[in-house]
Amino acid sequence: MKMERVVLIGGSGFVGRAVANRLTEANIDVIVPTRHAARARDLTLLPTVEVVQADVHDEATLRSLFDGVDAVVNLVGILHSRSGSPYGPDFARAHVELPRKIVAACGAMSVPRLVHISALGASPTGPSEYLRSKAAGEDAIRSAGHAPAWTVLRPSVIFGREDHFLNLFAQLACKLPVLPLAGAHTLFQPVYVGDVAEVVWRCLADPSSAGQTYELAGPTVHALHELVEYVAALAGCRVLVVPQPEPLAMLQARLMELSPNPIMSRDNVRSLRIDSVASGAPLPFGLTPSSVEAVAPSYIGNESQRARYYSLRNRQRYRQD
Template sequence: MRPGSLITVFGGSGFIGRHAIQALARRGYRIRVAVRRPNEALFVKTTGDVGQVEPVQANIRDTRSVRAALEGADAVVNLVGILHEAGPQRFESVQAGGADRVAREAKAAGVGIFVHVSAIDADAESKSVYARTKALGEQAVLAQMPNAAILRPSVVFGPEDDFFNRFAAMARLSPFLPLIGGGKTKFQPVYVKDVAEAIVRALETGAADGKVFELGGPETATFRELMELTLREIGRKRILLPLPVFLAKPLAAILQLLPNPALTVDQLHLVTLDNVVSEAAQKESRTFNGLGIAPTGMEAILPAYLGRFRRRGQFEQLHVTE
């Protein structure tokens, strides 16, 4: 693609989206940010020059708005996904049906370049509806756009993340942090700017066309180890309390009734499954390596945004604990 090409980014105002837009804007592309509520996404306009980034209204559950958002686009990035269901936002309609709709309309519009961001735990056979619909979304995209690039990140971290920030906030108030399933599940946290760079390279180079890339950071750690790292970064001592899945289930059933639940019953199906890059992806270079990216480690980034959770803020000495 040439600078000035128009890229439609569905879900561009989200965590990964805002960083992807920033990376695209630096390359000189024009970006159309397709979101349900464009008035709440006006901040993305500041990531580029005047008129370079423009939010538009689109709902991937609505064919007409998707079609309008794709008009004249040279490439498409689909970032839309949900962690839990609420109202009309259902896993099936958003992650499976929505992905199918965007790919189908992109094909009809003659768009030749398509990048779809999924999740490393996507699995058509999973007990989790989230994971199943992620896999169905991938299948739908590739059925319509065989040359599409599928990117599957592990847990994504960065200043606005919903992982380290959530548990750091919990540690500020709670005397313990729960380790569901004993905290043995492995993760490979990936820096959001690395994911954004992977999106750009998949658009530009064609190296990922028709392939499923698994994106994991340079470090693999258990959930317990990630909680220990979080506590070190915020200078607090808390009890790490193992919580068996059978005891967590009734708690999740209650929590999922909240507007932004920390845990749902569906998510419990995933907590005992490792969230890391597969051996097959490593052997076939379907990782950051295949895109020419050296992923960033957690300890180079976490202090920059977890410092606010220390008792006296970012300037507190890390050896001081409470």
């Protein structure tokens, strides 16, 4: 099947932008629905991308968006939710109900292919509501059977120029002399956003990926404290990283949850109880993953001028987000 037209659900986010760029390189027409078209206006500079203002949680809207397309890629993911059992209502809406609606709309409009981004460690018995809801979302995708033909991707934490992971820790390291760190010894295998985008494209182009679940990771396993210390050094900032016991981390996270945009929640702390490490090859299709050390210096620099303005630049970017 020739791939010509693809809808990216969640395409205006960090990973979605990378996927849109990769599909544009392949000369694919890309539709990016978003509630706030102004936030995705930079995507309109890509020659094959169309940004559409739409509510993807509306089933009729989804069917309209999917009319005549060759594939759908679901990139939607959130990190915070009100609490619930087995997961909170915000996780349920974004990670479970939306995939069900996407599957139904794909079936109604005869969309042949669906690629769904989940998370490494997703499990119905996972320690956090985030991981349990991601597992339920995978079940919703697999319930489609062969219509559409689906592929599930399970990335470790994703890094890249616009990430909210390494950039966040670099920002904190430049503000704080001491950084209490929850899950300091939790292991991660960070995957580069460009590699994730490449895998998405390969899945769409290779029919053999249908019905497969692929883990996505980088070449190296790092403890969280090692990553924080590394990006602090890149940013030219001195910080003492202090491993934080979980009871104290939960208390700190509870206080952070009072903020309109918390950088940490108690559910995030629970997610840190398990490692985010691939069980086999880091990437499918024989791809060679990019390392943090090869990419991060390109956007987190230790030159004196760059370090001086690093915190200010990030504050401005987060305000715009």
